[in-house]
Amino acid sequence: MSQQIETPQYHPHEKRNRIMSIVGAASGNLVEWFDFYIYAAFAIYFTHALTAPDMSDSTKAIYVWGVFAASFFMRPIGSWLFGWIGDTYGRKNSMVISISLMAFSSFLFAALPTYDQVGMAAPFCLLAVRLLQGLSVGGEYGTVATYMSEIALKGQRGFYSSFQYVTLAGGQLLASALGVLLLALMSKEQLMDGGWRIPFVIGGIVAILSLFARRHLKETLSKDEASKEGSGSLRELFKNNWRTFLLVVGYTSAGSLCFYLITVYSKTYITSLGFTDKTVGYMMTFALFIFMCVQPLFGMLADRIGRRTSMMLFSICCAVFIYPVMVLAMPYFHNSAIMVTLLLIFLMLCLSFYTSISGLVKAEMFPSHIRALGVGFAYAVGNAIFGGSAPAVALKLKDVGHENTFFVYVVIMLIICLFCSMRLPKEPKYLHHDH
Template structure:
């Protein structure tokens, strides 16, 4: 919810600025204001994180190999690659739906202010949905949630984005409903994206294993999504970008089959 909440605040800022400033004013320097707000929020976040208590037990923290890359790649490299595999598709889908969608909707002819309102409303619904999909995952298991996410998203993303959005580009309500549909499928992943990684690593390398694998998958495939999509558009094959997303989701599906039916770790952690 906090990750999606950050997206919601960013989208809401965009709506507010588009309401009170002209496009010229934004280009002349108004675009700097959200960066200032983000910088102040980052300082507040840093102060909050510096006061968090360490939950790792003394027994685990005192291990010589605790938190070392050597230990991670020597004894847990298969788990690391597995987590990078399904994080890549999850992050890619997240950025496509919550970030690139804004550019995509503008490109198909919807005005910027309407796009901002659509994205803000849809992201709010995405945020509220997270606990409910988390409860669902507790019932059906992380593995099944990941399989449903990757399988259903692979089936839906091309017809919804490449065909549906364009067909209903003159109806903001239909566009919003299509986007919400994709966000509900995405929620099968986002609601458990932290814990499904944490359950794969033992306590003494958990923070490093989760953080490093997330950073690799997110940076290479997630953060690059808007730029890669624009490269496809520049080449005149914009819709082929969604085929690239589908390929990553299919890979994620097969990686998700390797997730244990029951958590390897966390069960006895306190």
């Protein structure tokens, strides 16, 4: 059944200003996630430089992806800190500070000392800088999701809010494309011998450029909401909205797990099927481009069929197809890059029922005075426990000979997500009359 929401008439100037604000927030989001995903795209090149030479290749990989997972445990702290800033001092201020922190941490990453230079301090420096990036991104998701849902045009919120994942996928796409470009310009040995620092320098520079764009955003938080008792407070969140918080964590856990399985771990998985690094780079770049382009289409679909229906379709489609596609179909077509790429795109389409509206669904569940905190903290908790750990858990299970067990675990989480999605209200709880 279609979800009918009255679409108001906007003055052309007001409509243009809102769209420009969405573009400004989205551009910063793209930069944040580009900087964050450079790690995944270039991990194979800096692993040897930052870890002990006497470690086995599998132990090195588990450590590096363990650091990737550890950075996700900084996200709840980042979401609490920047959510509090966003709900108390404004969404704009929160986004400006988070992009500044990402620029700083990207330059630090580019300057990391190698194991040959500082010994065992190198892997700990890697961990410290990565945790700083996790703190920054932890603040980014909740504030941007809140801002874009509040500034979006009513009746088209699914469409406009989908641009959060357009830019999130765009960040991954650019990271993947940069990997392909640098492999074309440099040898694998040159990348491993210091070339891996280049993308982090680029990331720091574009973050600074995005900072200037964010300084001109229109604020959406009113003074009344900012001064309301309990604004941006965890106590207020858990006292009056704990059921909502648990519900959001429930469906975020499966959404994040599938997202990192399909868009991050799949690169390692496909490589293990026998494809070269360069071929996998092309495959992932093309698939991520399609994934990025379809987000607004799925957002428009959600405006028609409702968020609840979209979330249920995501849970069902991914639960049905994840195992047979990853465990049976991809290995069967291990000699065909085209077929494996098409299978990957298919999974990304199933995932798009969730990604296109995930930020909006969360924002519609919380009142405005704790919205940035509620969205960000619930997302960060689910992401830290289930999303960021996906590559490390999958690699560990593979290391002990039980890789397929990981996909069973994903299906179980999707079934839980389906029940959580069924509990979602058919109409938006909040934001229906806001702004």
